[in-house]
Amino acid sequence: MVPLAIGIDIGTSGARSVAIRPDFSIAAHSALALERFGANGRDPAVWWEAIAATLAELLKCIDRAAVRAIAVDGTSGTLLPVDGVGRPLAEPLMYNDKVLDHAILAAIARVAPESSAAHGATSGLAKALQFQPLPGVVKVLHQADWIAAQFSGRFDVSDENNALKTGYDAEARRWPDWIAATGMRMDLLPDVVAPGTVAGRLTPSAADLFGLPRDVAVVAGTTDGCASFLATGATAVGDGVTALGSSLTIKILSDRPISAPRYGIYSHRLGDAWLAGGASNSGGKVLAQHFSLARIIELSAAIDPETQTGLDYYPLSTAGERFPIADPALPPRLEPRPASETDYLKAMLEGIAAIEGLGYQRLAELGAPKLTSVRSVGGGAANAAWTAIRRRKLGVDFLPALSDEAAAGTARLALAGASEAGLLL
Numbered sequence: 001m002v003p004l005a006i007g008i009d010i011g012t013s014g015a016r017s018v019a020i021r022p023d024f025s026i027a028a029h030s031a032l033a034l035e036r037f038g039a040n041g042r043d044p045a046v047w048w049e050a051i052a053a054t055l056a057e058l059l060k061c062i063d064r065a066a067v068r069a070i071a072v073d074g075t076s077g078t079l080l081p082v083d084g085v086g087r088p089l090a091e092p093l094m095y096n097d098k099v100l101d102h103a104i105l106a107a108i109a110r111v112a113p114e115s116s117a118a119h120g121a122t123s124g125l126a127k128a129l130q131f132q133p134l135p136g137v138v139k140v141l142h143q144a145d146w147i148a149a150q151f152s153g154r155f156d157v158s159d160e161n162n163a164l165k166t167g168y169d170a171e172a173r174r175w176p177d178w179i180a181a182t183g184m185r186m187d188l189l190p191d192v193v194a195p196g197t198v199a200g201r202l203t204p205s206a207a208d209l210f211g212l213p214r215d216v217a218v219v220a221g222t223t224d225g226c227a228s229f230l231a232t233g234a235t236a237v238g239d240g241v242t243a244l245g246s247s248l249t250i251k252i253l254s255d256r257p258i259s260a261p262r263y264g265i266y267s268h269r270l271g272d273a274w275l276a277g278g279a280s281n282s283g284g285k286v287l288a289q290h291f292s293l294a295r296i297i298e299l300s301a302a303i304d305p306e307t308q309t310g311l312d313y314y315p316l317s318t319a320g321e322r323f324p325i326a327d328p329a330l331p332p333r334l335e336p337r338p339a340s341e342t343d344y345l346k347a348m349l350e351g352i353a354a355i356e357g358l359g360y361q362r363l364a365e366l367g368a369p370k371l372t373s374v375r376s377v378g379g380g381a382a383n384a385a386w387t388a389i390r391r392r393k394l395g396v397d398f399l400p401a402l403s404d405e406a407a408a409g410t411a412r413l414a415l416a417g418a419s420e421a422g423l424l425l
């Protein structure tokens with residue numbers, strides 16, 4: 001029997017599961033939209049129902065007895081407060097929710113080192129501080145921690161990637177002392193382990209619910225952004241991954257951390273390597289505001305990527321940018337508007353490609369390794385004209401992604417944990 005490892009991804013719109021073999025080949029996958037399970041995408045019960053359903057679908061296609069490990073990734077920066085048995089005590093604050101309490105933001109700004117990813121209104125630490133006064137709160141968890149806890153029963157553990165924006169020091173590998181100076185109760189923060197570490201085993205009730213063996217390992221997962229990178233199969237220093245989804249996220253595999261919150265740049269730790277990058281507010285969401293998907297595809301077929309419109313757009317849906325320019329007031333630039341719709345779309349694609357180029361350039365200026373290749377994931381990766389525009393601008397090899405499913409990247413972590421624990425023998 002070939003052993004299997006399962007990765008589970010809970011994203012903004014859906015839940016997905018992937019089972020992989022030890023050679024990383026995909027044995028099965030399953031995806032379900034969150035909205036099928038309720039209108040409120042921020043309800044943890046909806047997350048769990050969607051995940052349980054996608055996992056049940058997946059398990060119909062594989063030999064359950066072959067499953068050795070499960071790991072979970074979730075949206076980076078989504079947090080929720082729980083009581084002593086893991087029950088949510090308030091509606092979660094999602095990755096893009098802002099904390100508006102000036103005292104909280106000022107406390108972080110006063111004591112957090114300049115390089116920390118915990119600055120800003122959407123940071124995990126700001127959200128943890130907002131949840132802290134709730135009666136009965138025992139832990140503040142990230143979305144992936146809470147889902148993993150449904151399998152392991154451990155409502156007290158996180159991973160180094162999810163913990164980064166909550167202030168975790170990934171270089172020193174601990175919660176830094178300055179966090180207490182923000183007023184944060186340290187006992188509310190989960191223990192942190194490296195992604196790919198065995199954090200527990202399935203509870204008997206979870207094993208029975210899914211018909212899985214009781215010794216299946218629950219392995220520490222990661223964020224959605226890191227999971228997408230891992231899924232591509234990129235492993236060499238200098239490999240870049242651009243995610244062209246609703247937003248534009250870029251990451252480069254680096255031998256050193258690069259942190260510059262003034263540009264929205266941070267680094268996730270993966271073993272002894274680092275995923276340096278950031279996420280822009282530009283991306284497919286802006287395109288979708290102006291064109292239907294069918295129209296994007298139709299117009300794109302008429303684009304000549306070898307010529308340039310000469311327009312200098314900065315496509316945003318509303319004012320405000322995080323990376324590679326961190327400016328909450330940056331206005332969208334989508335003018336002048338050409339007569340041809342094809343040129344209008346082309347100018348937007350060029351503008352987003354320019355933001356991608358600036359992102360990789362900023363990383364290089366800050367000491368990241370030279371970009372040697374780019375793999376593309378997300379809805380926009382399928383657009384051939386856009387790919388040609390981007391390839392010309394970046395001037396590096398464009399390589400195929402092994403998978404563009406974040407869950408496949410997280411399954412690699414589950415596999416690593418199973419291997420480390422000797423469960424693949």
Ligand SMILES: Nc1ncnc2c1ncn2[C@@H]1O[C@H](COP(=O)(O)OP(=O)(O)O)[C@@H](O)[C@H]1O
Nearest residue numbers: 245246247284285287288296378379380382383
């Ligand atoms: N062929 C295409 N060309 C350009 N953009 C596309 C194309 N197909 C999808 N998109 C964009 O990709 C986005 C969806 O990508 P996806 O990776 O599913 O996003 P999400 O980040 O929401 O998971 C949409 O905003 C859409 O505008």
Ligand SMILES: O=C(CO)[C@H](O)[C@H](O)COP(=O)(O)O
Nearest residue numbers: 075076095223224225226279
């Ligand atoms: O915007 C997001 C929501 O899907 C992503 O979580 C974010 O862009 C990526 O964060 P990270 O690099 O920490 O994984």
